[in-house]
Amino acid sequence: MRRLKVFKRLVIDSLDVITHGSKKYHLWMALLTLIMLIGMYCYSIQIEQGLSVTGMTDRVSWGLYISNFTFLVGVAAAAVMLVMPTYVLKDIDFKQAVLIGEGLAVAALIMCLAFVVADMGGPSVLWHMIPGIGVFNFPNSMLTWDVIVLNGYLFLNITIPFYILFRHYQGKKSKKSVYVPGAILSVFWAVAIHLVTAFLYQGLQARPFWNNALLGPRFLASAFAAGPALIIIVLAIIRTYTAFKIEDKTLKKIAMVVTVAAQINLIMLISELFKEFYAPTHHSESAYYLFFGLEGKTALLPWIWTAISMNVLATIILTFHKLRNNFKVLFFACFLLFVAIWIEKGFGLIVPGFIPGPYGKIAEYTPTGIEIGVTIGIWAMGAFVFTILARTAIKIETGELRYKKDK
Amino acid sequence: MSSTNKKWFSLNLNSKHKQGSSSCGCGKTSGGCNSHKEPNTELSEEEFFDAAVDASIGEERHKDGFDQVFDVKMSRRSAFKKLTASLLIGAGAVNTSCSFLAGDESKEKAQIDWEEQFKGNYKLMNNDEKKATVDRLVRSYQLRTGKTISMSSTNAEDDVLFGYAFNISKCQGYMDCVNACVEENNQDRNSQMQYIRIHEMEDGKGFNFNEADDNYYHEVPAEGHFYMGTQCFHCDNPPCVDVCPVQATWREDDGLVVIDYDWCVGCRYCMAACPYDGRRFNWSKPEVPESEINKNQHYLGNRLRKKGVMEKCTFCVQRSRAGKNPACVEACPTGARIFGNLLDPNSTIRWVLENKKVFRLKEDLGTEPKFWYFMD
Numbered sequence: 001m002r003r004l005k006v007f008k009r010l011v012i013d014s015l016d017v018i019t020h021g022s023k024k025y026h027l028w029m030a031l032l033t034l035i036m037l038i039g040m041y042c043y044s045i046q047i048e049q050g051l052s053v054t055g056m057t058d059r060v061s062w063g064l065y066i067s068n069f070t071f072l073v074g075v076a077a078a079a080v081m082l083v084m085p086t087y088v089l090k091d092i093d094f095k096q097a098v099l100i101g102e103g104l105a106v107a108a109l110i111m112c113l114a115f116v117v118a119d120m121g122g123p124s125v126l127w128h129m130i131p132g133i134g135v136f137n138f139p140n141s142m143l144t145w146d147v148i149v150l151n152g153y154l155f156l157n158i159t160i161p162f163y164i165l166f167r168h169y170q171g172k173k174s175k176k177s178v179y180v181p182g183a184i185l186s187v188f189w190a191v192a193i194h195l196v197t198a199f200l201y202q203g204l205q206a207r208p209f210w211n212n213a214l215l216g217p218r219f220l221a222s223a224f225a226a227g228p229a230l231i232i233i234v235l236a237i238i239r240t241y242t243a244f245k246i247e248d249k250t251l252k253k254i255a256m257v258v259t260v261a262a263q264i265n266l267i268m269l270i271s272e273l274f275k276e277f278y279a280p281t282h283h284s285e286s287a288y289y290l291f292f293g294l295e296g297k298t299a300l301l302p303w304i305w306t307a308i309s310m311n312v313l314a315t316i317i318l319t320f321h322k323l324r325n326n327f328k329v330l331f332f333a334c335f336l337l338f339v340a341i342w343i344e345k346g347f348g349l350i351v352p353g354f355i356p357g358p359y360g361k362i363a364e365y366t367p368t369g370i371e372i373g374v375t376i377g378i379w380a381m382g383a384f385v386f387t388i389l390a391r392t393a394i395k396i397e398t399g400e401l402r403y404k405k406d407k
Numbered sequence: 408m409s410s411t412n413k414k415w416f417s418l419n420l421n422s423k424h425k426q427g428s429s430s431c432g433c434g435k436t437s438g439g440c441n442s443h444k445e446p447n448t449e450l451s452e453e454e455f456f457d458a459a460v461d462a463s464i465g466e467e468r469h470k471d472g473f474d475q476v477f478d479v480k481m482s483r484r485s486a487f488k489k490l491t492a493s494l495l496i497g498a499g500a501v502n503t504s505c506s507f508l509a510g511d512e513s514k515e516k517a518q519i520d521w522e523e524q525f526k527g528n529y530k531l532m533n534n535d536e537k538k539a540t541v542d543r544l545v546r547s548y549q550l551r552t553g554k555t556i557s558m559s560s561t562n563a564e565d566d567v568l569f570g571y572a573f574n575i576s577k578c579q580g581y582m583d584c585v586n587a588c589v590e591e592n593n594q595d596r597n598s599q600m601q602y603i604r605i606h607e608m609e610d611g612k613g614f615n616f617n618e619a620d621d622n623y624y625h626e627v628p629a630e631g632h633f634y635m636g637t638q639c640f641h642c643d644n645p646p647c648v649d650v651c652p653v654q655a656t657w658r659e660d661d662g663l664v665v666i667d668y669d670w671c672v673g674c675r676y677c678m679a680a681c682p683y684d685g686r687r688f689n690w691s692k693p694e695v696p697e698s699e700i701n702k703n704q705h706y707l708g709n710r711l712r713k714k715g716v717m718e719k720c721t722f723c724v725q726r727s728r729a730g731k732n733p734a735c736v737e738a739c740p741t742g743a744r745i746f747g748n749l750l751d752p753n754s755t756i757r758w759v760l761e762n763k764k765v766f767r768l769k770e771d772l773g774t775e776p777k778f779w780y781f782m783d
Contacts, residue, residue, distance in 0.1 A: 050714040052690035061678045121673015121715025128653045135654045143652040205772045206682035358684040360617035
């Protein structure tokens with residue numbers, strides 16, 4: 001009973017926190033709301049007229065939605081890079097960052113689920129996928145595995161920080177015996193969500209561009225570069241605008257993680273390129289389309305070459321200690337890396353899988369305005385969710401938000 | 408059907424253990440296809456039916472949420488009856504309370520819509536349930552348009568396995584098959600959806616799909632070209648079936664790979680998984696002019712689809728299970744298309760497989776298509 005009371009108080013207090021703030025904060029939230037509303041309007045058109053309002057066709061049947069979904073799974077998985085040292089290796093100065101990381105994971109997962117739902121042809125019959133009520137094709141379909149691991153990961157990433165914050169809210173210390181097992185589990189789980197998502201594509205013998213053994217490991221490497229890079233940027237913003245203290249040491253440590261992951265990612269990229277272009281086969285055509293274009297169809301060229309150059313540049317910057325330890329340069333490199341991997345693991349991965357088609361047909365894909373509107377709307381929703389979570393967490397962690405018994 | 412008594416040849420690549428381990432031709436867990444009939448055991452008709460029902464749904468029982476809600480001890484049929492009854496009461500109550508002026512017809516319409524929205528997966532239905540949903544769909548169409556369609560829910564027959572052969576030497580690219588297919592199967596006219604693609608290839612370049620044209624608008628046969636048709640190959644080891652998260656697509660016992668349009672959630676994973684470009688998606692609401700609708704329909708075949716679901720060639724299940732050839736075979740003016748029962752040693756298709764040098768596309772993928780190509 002007491003706990004329920006405290007919980008009720010927490011909800012009321014956090015509602016108070018998220019609805020009050022500086023002018024800048026209100027402006028930020030209003031902007032996000034506006035974008036979300038535009039996204040919802042676009043989605044309502046899509047519901048009304050069907051997926052024909054998107055750029056997808058029978059030839060390229062997955063597009064921007066699934067691309068963003070794939071990328072965001074990586075971002076969500078990256079929270080683990082902070083969880084591991086903090087909870088398991090007892091590295092104290094990660095502790096503050098980890099709450100932010102897990103908040104980011106929750107926001108990313110909600111975006112993932114939103115993108116999948118946006119991509120569905122029949123969202124009204126999605127209950128067919130709920131185990132027990134519908135028919136869950138487990139373990140045959142990798143998509144059902146993905147549903148399980150994503151929702152499980154979402155659960156872990158909500159409960160662990162919630163437990164910690166709930167204790168701190170009452171002015172108590174959180175018990176290690178409670179959250180450490182969960183944290184250790186989430187470490188493995190994070191690897192699982194990304195590997196399973198890679199297997200979604202990797203297991204299709206119909207698409208040689210995806211059907212390669214390096215896809216899973218490369219997903220992991222790029223995720224552990226892009227995710228923490230985003231966390232660095234977010235932490236930098238938070239420590240500029242709030243009272244939340246994040247030490248330089250923490251940022252530098254995360255930067256180290258980003259660097260190693262980016263280097264491994266680059267090595268794997270070279271290995272992939274070598275395999276596709278040293279002795280090109282019929283199966284290398286998708287890679288040819290991606291990097292050089294086929295039969296004059298070159299829609300992805302500017303994107304992928306931007307991504308590759310940003311990726312290489314960022315990795316070089318990060319590799320040199322002097323550059324990496326200069327925060328301005330570090331933030332710039334992280335931004336480059338994040339955008340590069342968004343392109344590369346997003347439509348740079350999904351779209352070429354369909355081009356050329358099973359019988360060599362080359363039909364290009366360009367997202368429509370409505371598709372882009374929905375996509376941006378979902379990103380705004382992610383930012384909105386994250387802002388709410390982070391704001392409450394920061395207030396509790398800095399001690400401004402505490403349970404008052406007398407009230 | 409185990410791999411040992413298979414009556415048609417296969418490369419034995421990687422799929423055999425899957426089918427061999429199960430006593431059912433569909434290669435799924437026992438009962439996945441409602442087809443377990445044992446002709447040799449001597450059972451009374453009733454016992455046999457009960458056993459068959461039990462065998463066919465025994466394992467799937469736990470997968471159906473309806474059975475979880477009602478006690479598991481209850482037989483599936485009685486559970487379904489009760490469920491339907493409660494749904495009727497619920498729908499009726501909602502209906503009457505919401506619409507005091509509505510006529511009986513609109514009430515019935517709403518009731519049908521309600522039941523259709525919350526019905527189960529066709530694959531897991533028993534014959535009564537199949538008939539119930541077909542009746543609802545026919546009635547719904549009648550209420551909406553005042554016209555009567557006939558819809559079948561015929562199951563796969565024993566000792567039938569459909570196969571298809573395509574004579575590359577004979578095809579002249581007339582595309583009569585494509586037109587017949589569109590008319591027969593009620594495909595969306597707006598998006599010009601076609602299950603069959605005819606690839607026009609240049610002589611002397613072999614089977615070069617990359618340079619082939621599958622969208623030509625000129626007089627055929629064009630000088631120096633030959634033609635090759637593709638469609639769903641009804642693989643024996645279909646990758647599209649494995650990936651479906653809700654089992655909305657499956658391989659029937661007679662080898663047809665079918666879709667329950669009402670169960671499909673529209674994720675298009677099967678489309679990505681198909682190496683043969685065999686699947687189509689309804690990107691918008693499919694439209695067929697009322698006068699052109701083929702009213703002879705099958706639940707798994709050419710009944711009218713809705714927006715946001717997958718569809719594909721079913722070897723015209725409404726025709727093939729009635730003993731007729733698919734529309735494409737019948738329409739072909741050159742006799743390039745041959746269809747028949749692979750388990751019947753006297754069928755034309757068997758003769759072709761035994762006497763011609765046949766091949767299949769992308770055999771290295773282990774999908775085991777039941778669609779062969781040959782030349783005179």
